[in-house]
Structures are given as C-alpha cells and as structure tokens.
Amino acid sequence: MAEAALHTETTCKIRHVHIECPICLSRFTDPKILDCLHNFCFNCLQELTDKQDPKTDIIICPMCKKETSIPDGGLSGLLSCFFLSSLIDDVINLEGQKEDINPPVLACEGCDEGLEAVSRCVDCDANYCKTCLENHARLKAISHHQIVNAVGSSHVRPKDKDKTETQKCRKHTDQELCFYCDTCELLVCLKCAVFDHRASNHNLSEINDSIRSYRRAVDEALQKFDECREQFQKVDDSIKHSQQSLQLMVDQALRDIVAKEEEEITKIRNASRHLQDRVTQIGQERGEGFVSIQRSNHDKMSRAEQIVASVNDLMQHAGIFELLDLKPKVMHNLDFHKELQFQTVQHSKSFIRFKGHDIVTDADLGEILEEEKWEVKTEFGKCGGGDGEFIDARDVACFSNGDIVVTDAVMQKLSTFTSKGSYKSTGVQSRTEDDKLKQPFGVTVTSDDLLLVTDGQNVKVYDRELRYIRQFRPSQNQVEGKSESLLRGIAVDNKDRIAVADCKRKLISLHTMDGSIISTIHRGDIRSYCQLSVSSKERLIFTRYDKMKLVCVDFMGNEVFNIRPSIDGKPVNPNGVCCDDAGDIYVSVYCGGWGTNEIHHYDASGEHIGCVARGLDRPLGMTFTPTGDLIVAETYSVKILHRL
Structure with missing residues (x-):
C-alpha cells in the first residue's frame, strides 16, 4: 500500500508538472516542440494557427511569446517530443500497477463454464481461461509474446520502445537513420547522405559521434550558464x-x-x-x-x-x-x-513688543548630499620624538568614548589623544619587562574597550588607561619549518573574534578573547607591511603592498576576491584597510610622493565605489570612530575625516 501511495504521488506530480499541455490542461497528445523548447499538443497548436491569418508563417508561443517558423509541410513538420511520449507511457504503466492492487475478476469468453480468465489474446481482444487459451492459440497460431496477462488489466499497451531503437527515414521509409548533417541540422539515412548531402559543404557524422559532440556542446553551454549564474549571483x-x-x-x-x-x-x-x-x-x-x-x-x-x-x-x-x-x-x-x-x-x-526674524531657513538647516563627500575635520601631530609627535604613525584605534590610540613603530610607543586631537598620554604603564612594547605595529579595540596590540610574537592586552592586563602568543607551533613569528595586522569583528596576521609564518589566525585558537588560514601572500580588517560578513581583508593587491578571504580561507587598486588606470600600493558596519571596505593607497595619495571606497564584493580623500601625505592604518568619522594615520600626523 505504501508503494501504491508513492506511485500515486509520483504520477500526480509528473502529471501536473511535465505531461499536461499548458493549453488544454490534459495529457499531451502528439506533443510538438517549438523553437523556445515549450511543448504543446499538435491539435492545440492547430487550433491556434486556425485562428490567425492564413498567410502568417509563424506561430507565437502562448507561454513566452517567442516566434517559431511553421515548416513548409505545416505543423506536422515540427519536431515531436519523444521524451514526453515516453514519459506519458511510464505514467500509464505506473497507474496500471496501481490498479493491479485490486484486480477485477474477468470471465472466460471461450467457454460456458464461467471460469475466471487469466490471459488475453491481443489479436481478437478476448479473455480466456488457461484451457480455452491453449485451444485458441493452436487455432490462430499466435506467437507467445502476443499472449499477455489479463488479470487486472483494463487495456493492453504495446511493449515500451527501446530508447536506443533505430528510427526510419521519413523520405526513404525502408532506410534507417544513421547520419546527422550538421550543415542542414537533420537526421539522414544512407540514401539521403549519398543523394542529398554528399556535397563538400555538408558536414556528415555518425549519430553516435554527433550525439557525443552535441552533448559536449550542451555541457559547454551549461557550463557557461553556470558561469553566468555565478556572475549573476555576484551582481545580485x-x-x-x-x-x-x-x-x-x-x-x-x-x-x-x-x-x-x-x-x-x-x-x-x-x-x-x-x-x-x-x-x-x-x-x-x-x-x-x-x-x-x-x-x-x-x-x-x-x-x-x-x-x-x-x-x-x-x-x-x-x-x-x-x-x-x-x-x-x-x-x-x-x-x-x-x-x-x-x-x-x-x-x-x-511700550514693549516682539518682532520675529526668519532665523531658520532651508539653507540654514542643511542640504541633501547625493554623492559621498568627506572633509578633514581635525588634524594633529607632527614629525618629532616629543609628546604628541610621530616618526612612524603606523596604525590607529578608537575607544567607545572617542579617545584615539596611535602606534609609532619606530619610537616603539603608543600615544593617546582625545576625540578632538588633544594629546593625553604616551607610553604604557609597565610594571614588568613583559608589559613593555618592543615591536608594536597593529592596534585595535574590542567591544569592551580592551586595547590589543601586535608586538613581535605576542598580542598584548591593555585597558583604556594603557594598563597592562595580559598577553597571548598566536603561533605556538612550527609552521613549514619556521619557528619564529612576526605579527603585523590585527582586527576584531562584532563578535570579538580576533584576527592576527603573521608575516613570517604566512598565516592569519582567528582567536577568542582569551587567545584560544579558532582556526588558522595559511596564506603565502602575507608580507611584512600587511594590514588587516574583518568585515561584518565574516570576511578577512588584507593588503599586499608589494604586489599592489587587496585580498579578501572568508573564515574558511576561501578567496572571495583579489583586486588591484588603481588611480587613473595605474596600479597603486594599498596600505591600511578598514570596514564600516555595512561591510564596505576603505583602503589607503600610496602612488608615490607626498601629498598625492588617496583613500578608496569599495563595496563588500570588491567593486570600486569612489575616492574618499585625495592629496594625503602617506596614509597607513585606519579605523572608524563611534560617530562614523574616519581616522587615518599619516606617518607624521593623524587626520580625522568627516563624511559630509
């Protein structure tokens, strides 16, 4: 019963999806294929053409409105869909099996005994018992394969055609189709090949060779479609x-x-x-x-x-x-x-009165900006080794209260400034030798206002007052024979997962807040000046300064995109990188010389959106403030850019 229910469900699904004509909503009868690959009953198409101008030599598909030329011989010249016909036969067979569950009792038509019939003669369409059938078979000399089991059958269907069975030529009905003419796009027999398709401009091939070539062409077309689907998905x-x-x-x-x-x-x-x-x-x-x-x-x-x-x-x-x-x-x-x-x-x-003035107008209140524009809101710092001065302002981070931390890779120190650029303090409050910074480079801030700094082989953790809390070492074991590590870029996502770039071991490691390893991504293109960011879409974006590349990978290490930033078509060197809450990417680029460099804006898929700022000295690390301003370390100074 379960099998019968399965058959019923399957045939019902096939009936509604595949074998019903969209015009008459009944099972296909002599289905014909239009150029758009939609199928319709021959009679349904005939009724459509009967309603149109007799001089019209096309038929318009009722489904997609595409045109198909009517052959010279009429609609009968359209290709028949043998697959649908075969599918309908399979459905009929399944339905026959369903009906066999409760077979009717048939009486023998050859005797007066009223015995139950067990078989049927195809020639005379009569049901017989075993004894009568043997006598009838001797009389009619019918072959064994014409005797079929009649129990539970309301009709007898001819044996299913072998799908590999050869077909006869329409022109030479005694000849089997054995060639395919690619020039005429027709199946032909041997006589057709000799008399009609032997010219030098006809390309004949055996059916098996042609079908193999045909399948290859279809596979290539489908592969191109898959590429189109991937492109569509990227665009979408x-x-x-x-x-x-x-x-x-x-x-x-x-x-x-x-x-x-x-x-x-x-x-x-x-x-x-x-x-x-x-x-x-x-x-x-x-x-x-x-x-x-x-x-x-x-x-x-x-x-x-x-x-x-x-x-x-x-x-x-x-x-x-x-x-x-x-x-x-x-x-x-x-x-x-x-x-x-x-x-x-x-x-x-x-006397005393009040006269109101127009103190608020549309122009006073503001204006709508339809294009992204940024301007320098604040700039602080200068070249030097004193308080609030820099020799190599490498990276920046921002606390929730707006305070800004800047790493100086040459002076090996951190400096803290207010959100308006006023100097607050320099250095780290150290109690032991481990607390001190020796090779500071990248810096970032967690959601709890913990400051993370890459320092040689360690990541050091400080509070907002730059008091040392702890440290952890991302790379403990040897990687490809390299025992030492050198940490560079560091970033934290909105779930406080820490990403650290190791330029000597050529990897990016993901960690929890306590330093425990989540995963390791091996990348041979990690270099010494690698800056790193994590987007809200769980993607890692890092810069490849020497090869002028911006690379994006997912948390499994699969490359999402690999692009070359450029200015007026000329490749430039990407330095710092950061992401906003929407997943958009901002990259500082160096094209040579001071005062000529820029910050570029890309969407999450790597598509270039526009230029955020021009005329910068040498922009390096970047980050966003809680209010959406962009902070840029510029080697000797720091700029805060405000979106207009």
Whole structure:
C-alpha cells in the first residue's frame, strides 16, 4: 500500500508538472516542440494557427511569446517530443500497477463454464481461461509474446520502445537513420547522405559521434550558464549590498536631520528664553520705576493734605488773636503748593513688543548630499620624538568614548589623544619587562574597550588607561619549518573574534578573547607591511603592498576576491584597510610622493565605489570612530575625516 501511495504521488506530480499541455490542461497528445523548447499538443497548436491569418508563417508561443517558423509541410513538420511520449507511457504503466492492487475478476469468453480468465489474446481482444487459451492459440497460431496477462488489466499497451531503437527515414521509409548533417541540422539515412548531402559543404557524422559532440556542446553551454549564474549571483549580491548600504545611509541621514532639527530647536528655545528673560527684566525695571515715581507723588500729596487739614482745623477752632499770631507760620506752610510738583513718566516706557526674524531657513538647516563627500575635520601631530609627535604613525584605534590610540613603530610607543586631537598620554604603564612594547605595529579595540596590540610574537592586552592586563602568543607551533613569528595586522569583528596576521609564518589566525585558537588560514601572500580588517560578513581583508593587491578571504580561507587598486588606470600600493558596519571596505593607497595619495571606497564584493580623500601625505592604518568619522594615520600626523 505504501508503494501504491508513492506511485500515486509520483504520477500526480509528473502529471501536473511535465505531461499536461499548458493549453488544454490534459495529457499531451502528439506533443510538438517549438523553437523556445515549450511543448504543446499538435491539435492545440492547430487550433491556434486556425485562428490567425492564413498567410502568417509563424506561430507565437502562448507561454513566452517567442516566434517559431511553421515548416513548409505545416505543423506536422515540427519536431515531436519523444521524451514526453515516453514519459506519458511510464505514467500509464505506473497507474496500471496501481490498479493491479485490486484486480477485477474477468470471465472466460471461450467457454460456458464461467471460469475466471487469466490471459488475453491481443489479436481478437478476448479473455480466456488457461484451457480455452491453449485451444485458441493452436487455432490462430499466435506467437507467445502476443499472449499477455489479463488479470487486472483494463487495456493492453504495446511493449515500451527501446530508447536506443533505430528510427526510419521519413523520405526513404525502408532506410534507417544513421547520419546527422550538421550543415542542414537533420537526421539522414544512407540514401539521403549519398543523394542529398554528399556535397563538400555538408558536414556528415555518425549519430553516435554527433550525439557525443552535441552533448559536449550542451555541457559547454551549461557550463557557461553556470558561469553566468555565478556572475549573476555576484551582481545580485552587490546590488543587495548597495540596497543595504543605501538603507543605512537613508536611516543615518534621517537621524542626522532629526538631530539637526533638535539642535536648531534647542537654539531657538535658548534664544526664546533669552528674549523672554530680557522682556521680563525690562518690564520689571520699568515697573519698579513707575512704582517709585508713583510712591514719591503719593508722599508729596499726603504731606500737602496733612498741612491743609491742620490749617483748616486751626482756622475753625483758634481765636482771633491766636490766628493773627500764627499768621506768618500758616501762610508759610500754605506756600507748599509752589513747591508741590509731581513727577510724570514717559509713556514710551510702557511700550514693549516682539518682532520675529526668519532665523531658520532651508539653507540654514542643511542640504541633501547625493554623492559621498568627506572633509578633514581635525588634524594633529607632527614629525618629532616629543609628546604628541610621530616618526612612524603606523596604525590607529578608537575607544567607545572617542579617545584615539596611535602606534609609532619606530619610537616603539603608543600615544593617546582625545576625540578632538588633544594629546593625553604616551607610553604604557609597565610594571614588568613583559608589559613593555618592543615591536608594536597593529592596534585595535574590542567591544569592551580592551586595547590589543601586535608586538613581535605576542598580542598584548591593555585597558583604556594603557594598563597592562595580559598577553597571548598566536603561533605556538612550527609552521613549514619556521619557528619564529612576526605579527603585523590585527582586527576584531562584532563578535570579538580576533584576527592576527603573521608575516613570517604566512598565516592569519582567528582567536577568542582569551587567545584560544579558532582556526588558522595559511596564506603565502602575507608580507611584512600587511594590514588587516574583518568585515561584518565574516570576511578577512588584507593588503599586499608589494604586489599592489587587496585580498579578501572568508573564515574558511576561501578567496572571495583579489583586486588591484588603481588611480587613473595605474596600479597603486594599498596600505591600511578598514570596514564600516555595512561591510564596505576603505583602503589607503600610496602612488608615490607626498601629498598625492588617496583613500578608496569599495563595496563588500570588491567593486570600486569612489575616492574618499585625495592629496594625503602617506596614509597607513585606519579605523572608524563611534560617530562614523574616519581616522587615518599619516606617518607624521593623524587626520580625522568627516563624511559630509
């Protein structure tokens, strides 16, 4: 039963996918192949051509709309699809096996006994029992292969044709097809070859040779298609990467606009508060002046009223002689009105209004940049051996707070600077001889703000204050007979996996944070000035300065791409390399001479996007700040580039 279910499922799948005509949605009948390799029933194609102009000598495929020329002999001249016919026969056979699970009982047609029939005669299409069949066979002298088992059969199908069975020529029906004419692209028989295809411009070959050549050509074409598929995948991956980068850029631009909006709003609010405070202060000062004048006038009036009241009281109650005695004093007090002058205020002091200005316009807020542009935001350091000076600023790293660490390979020291380039400290706080740096080169920072420095054969670990924590040695065992190692480039991915380049042992090793080995990638092209980076796509990118190459491999060591950076078509030497969060690659290149060098931008597949900066002195190691600025070590100085 399980086998029967399997057959049913298989035939159902074949029926819907392979052997149903797209026009009539039934099993193919005499399937014909168009030039586009789509198949249709002969009758279905005939109905299509009957509906079109009789003068039209083409048929348009209902599936893909491609044209196929109708042969001179009509649609019957189209190639038949023998494979489909054979496949349909196989399906019918499977369905017959399914029906054999519960065979019907057939009665013998040669006797009156009603015995069960076990076999059938193909010639007369009758079912017989064993005895009747033997008698019938002797009478008809039919051959043994014409007798087939009839139990459970609703029909008898002729024996499947051998797929290698020869076919007859259509023109010379008594001749077998034995040659193929590559010139005419036709199968031909011996007579056709002699009479119609023997000219010097006809290329005849035996069918087996022709089919071998045909298969080789198909294999080559399919191989080219595989190459096209690989190219398509690369292009598609590149487009997806560009889409992701675009979305990241859009998101960042929106965040920047909102940040600028908040910044301007903050400025406006601050200006508003300042104006409000000023208006309040002016109102208070003027109000206090008004109150002071008003109080002074009230005091004067109050004193005058007191004098008038006293005089009135005296005039009403004092005698004649007393009034005359007090006359000089009374008249003197009544002279106050000559001095009684009230202060007034300037009515202009009661006016205060606000007139708004257009302090924010589109131009003030910012502009949309549709092309990548960078500018030097900060530059610090100079040639020398003092604090904040460099002789060979080789590599840079950045902590989460923006502090910058620079390695000087000649002075064998580390220097720390603020995010604005202000000098902080030099050297490493050492307690033992192991703490000291002897051959510092590459430097990077983990997500926990641990500083990793390649130093000869060891990777040394420091905290943000450059205090020594520990060290580990990536290459413990001999590699190809080389007992010593010399570590150069170092990088950390977003999972804090550490990649270290060893230029003497010619390998890149991957480690956990405690130094344990994850894997080792052997590369014969690792050289002394190898800089290294790890992208978010689990790829290692390193520079090959001497061969002018930028190489990318995956974590298994499989090469992803190998490109030659160039300026105006001329190969240049790649120095430093780093990757952004989107997986894009930035490479500092040296083309000879100071002030002529550049930083190039590539996508994750190695496609050149553009030039980030020109006119640099000698750019070496690079890294990104937490805010997206690009830090570049330039031998004698360090530049911080800001994306506009």
